[in-house]
Amino acid sequence: MQAMDRSIRQGLDGAFLDGAGVAAGLLRHAAVADLWRNDSALPEMSVGALACHLSRQMTRAAQLLGAPSTLPLLASVDEHYARAGWVTSTSPHDPANDHTTDDSEAELGHTQMLERLERDTSSTTGQLRSGMAQETIDIPWQGWALRRDDFLHTRLLEVVVHTTDLAESLQLPTPEFPEPAFAPVRDLLARLAVRRHGQSAVISTLTRRERARNISAF
Numbered sequence: 001m002q003a004m005d006r007s008i009r010q011g012l013d014g015a016f017l018d019g020a021g022v023a024a025g026l027l028r029h030a031a032v033a034d035l036w037r038n039d040s041a042l043p044e045m046s047v048g049a050l051a052c053h054l055s056r057q058m059t060r061a062a063q064l065l066g067a068p069s070t071l072p073l074l075a076s077v078d079e080h081y082a083r084a085g086w087v088t089s090t091s092p093h094d095p096a097n098d099h100t101t102d103d104s105e106a107e108l109g110h111t112q113m114l115e116r117l118e119r120d121t122s123s124t125t126g127q128l129r130s131g132m133a134q135e136t137i138d139i140p141w142q143g144w145a146l147r148r149d150d151f152l153h154t155r156l157l158e159v160v161v162h163t164t165d166l167a168e169s170l171q172l173p174t175p176e177f178p179e180p181a182f183a184p185v186r187d188l189l190a191r192l193a194v195r196r197h198g199q200s201a202v203i204s205t206l207t208r209r210e211r212a213r214n215i216s217a218f
Contacts, residue, residue, distance in 0.1 A: 011148070011149045011152075012148075012149045012152040012153055012156065012184065013128045013133075013148075013152065014180070015152075015156065015178075015180040015181045015184065016061070016128075016152040016155060016156050016159075016181070017124070017125060017128065018177075018178050018180065018181050019156050019159045019160060019177055019178070019181035019182075020057065020058050020061075020121065020124075020159055022159075022163065022175045022176075022177050022178075022181070023054055023055075023057075023159045023162075023163045023175075024055075024058075024117060024121065025175060026163055026166055026167060026170075026172070026175055027051055027054065027055055027113070027114065027117060027166075028114060029170065029172065031170045031172060032047065032048075032051050032110055032166070032170065033110040033111075035047045035169070035170060036048040036051075036106070036109070036110055038169075039169075040165065040166070040169040041165050041168040041169040042165055042169075044099065045099055045102065046103075046106055047166070047169050047170070048106030048109075048110065048113075049099055049102035049103050049105075049106040050102070050162065050165060050166055050169060051106070051110070051113060051166060052101075052102050052105035052106050052113055053099075053102045053162060054158070054159065054162040054163060054165075054166055055113055055114075055116065055117045055120075056101075056102075056105070057155045057158045057159050057162075058117060058120040058121050058124055058155075059116065059120045060155060061120070061124040061152070061155055062119075062120040062121075062123040062124045062127070064137050064138060064139070064151070065124065065127045065128070065132075065133040065134060065137060065148070065151075066127050066132050066133060066134060067134065067137075067138060068134060069134060069136040069137065069138045069145045070138060070145075071138045071139070071140070071143060071144050071145040072143075072144050072145065073136055073144070073145045073146070073147070074144050074145070074146055074150070076150065077146065077150040077153045077154060077188065078188075078191060078192070078195070080139075080142070080144075080146060080150065080154060081154075081188075081192055081218075082195075083142070083144075084142060085142070087218055133148060134148065135147065135148050136148065137151040139151070139154075153184055153185075153188065156181060156184060156185055157185045157188060157189070159181075160177060160181070160182060160185040161185070163175060163177075188217075189217040190202065190217075192217035192218065193215055193216065193217040196215070196216070196217065196218075197213070197215045201213050201215055202215060
């Protein structure tokens with residue numbers, strides 16, 4: 001996928017497309033098909049299920065960007081992660097963490113996944129470049145809406161994180177993301193880690209090996 005076209009407005013439109021292009025390169029790797037039914041680096045997910053979950057970020061964008069919004073608007077992407085069911089869940093078996101869709105799509109195989117990815121990439125790119133994408137995007141499974149940049153921010157986080165998970169599962173080097181795609185995810189994860197663990201824990205972990213803690217944004 002090529003870098004951001006001049007016809008794309010400022011914001012995260014181009015960054016999302018560029019980030020998704022990096023993920024697509026890994027999804028096309030022969031190792032994904034070869035190891036499709038193997039366990040991934042994530043608990044209770046096969047490589048195929050993880051690959052389908054990653055590719056579905058473009059599907060979500062294709063499905064939702066052009067639809068008129070009818071749900072309450074959240075103020076920020078940070079508030080989204082403060083409320084999202086999978087973040088607040090206490091067990092991998094909670095409904096918010098259900099992988100049934102990933103498993104079902106994985107049963108269709110690597111080739112079918114790539115065909116869906118190609119269609120959804122074309123649809124998403126067309127919506128963002130043509131002006132058809134809405135400025136407020138509903139997230140029906142959560143029950144609220146986000147501004148377009150905030151919605152794309154959530155999809156970009158999924159893309160960067162799960163590309164890393166997939167590369168680890170395949171024992172391949174993690175692809176490098178362009179700075180405009182990586183920086184928003186880095187900054188968001190840092191904010192979420194501070195909210196979860198406090199400033200001192202994050203600063204100490206990043207700067208003092210003797211005081212480092214096992215911290216996570218989620």
